Amino acid sequence: MLNVVLFGPPGAGKGTQSEKIIEKFELTHLSTGDLFRKHLGEGTDLGKLAKKYMDEGHLVPDQVVISMVEDKINNTSGSKGFIFDGFPRTTAQAEALDKMLKNHGMAISGMIALDVPHDVLKERIKERGKTSNRADDQNEEKINTRIKVYLDETLPVAKYYEEQGKFKKINGVGEIEEIFNQISVVIDSY
Numbered sequence: 001m002l003n004v005v006l007f008g009p010p011g012a013g014k015g016t017q018s019e020k021i022i023e024k025f026e027l028t029h030l031s032t033g034d035l036f037r038k039h040l041g042e043g044t045d046l047g048k049l050a051k052k053y054m055d056e057g058h059l060v061p062d063q064v065v066i067s068m069v070e071d072k073i074n075n076t077s078g079s080k081g082f083i084f085d086g087f088p089r090t091t092a093q094a095e096a097l098d099k100m101l102k103n104h105g106m107a108i109s110g111m112i113a114l115d116v117p118h119d120v121l122k123e124r125i126k127e128r129g130k131t132s133n134r135a136d137d138q139n140e141e142k143i144n145t146r147i148k149v150y151l152d153e154t155l156p157v158a159k160y161y162e163e164q165g166k167f168k169k170i171n172g173v174g175e176i177e178e179i180f181n182q183i184s185v186v187i188d189s190y
């Protein structure tokens with residue numbers, strides 16, 4: 001089983017690279033942002049609850065996210081493993097993920113972090129906002145909030161995996177294919 005955490009700030013290219021990774025390594029994509037957007041689109045209670053946090057660029061409470069991920073893991077069978085995209089975003093989520101995987105006889109193989117300077121992130125998110133229809137991609141203040149939340153609440157997750165010798169940083173600026181090649185080398189080493 002290969003279980004990879006793809007890590008990085010908003011706009012780092014996690015979604016783009018995830019698509020390529022799932023195709024090559026036949027992994028199941030688990031993007032909490034995508035799952036929340038699906039609930040939002042379907043108007044479920046979970047979607048309504050998540051919306052107020054998402055629209056402001058804040059994190060949805062841990063227990064809500066953890067239950068949603070647990071549900072997805074429990075309802076996936078016959079997979080070669082997962083690529084976690086946008087999750088875990090807090091140390092509490094990382095600890096909960098370890099427990100969930102352990103219950104299924106699995107563990108995280110490693111975390112791959114995409115490193116992108118903040119000015120490049122802001123430009124990418126604004127560009128994506130022109131077509132993404134995402135409320136949280138649309139204005140400078142919300143984008144700044146998301147980057148701040150990343151620095152304050154999510155960055156400690158990198159340390160969590162680093163302490164376990166499971167952390168690898170990759171330059172996230174450049175050609176999509178070149179970045180993907182570097183990611184592939186890391187995954188092949190697991």
Ligand code: AMP
Pocket residue numbers: 010032033034036053054055057058059060061065085086087088089090093136146
């Ligand atoms: P993303 O598509 O990963 O940028 O996620 C969009 C928004 O969904 C975030 O800004 C949060 O409001 C929410 N979200 C996604 N994943 C998580 C998570 N792991 N923990 C808390 N909130 C999340």
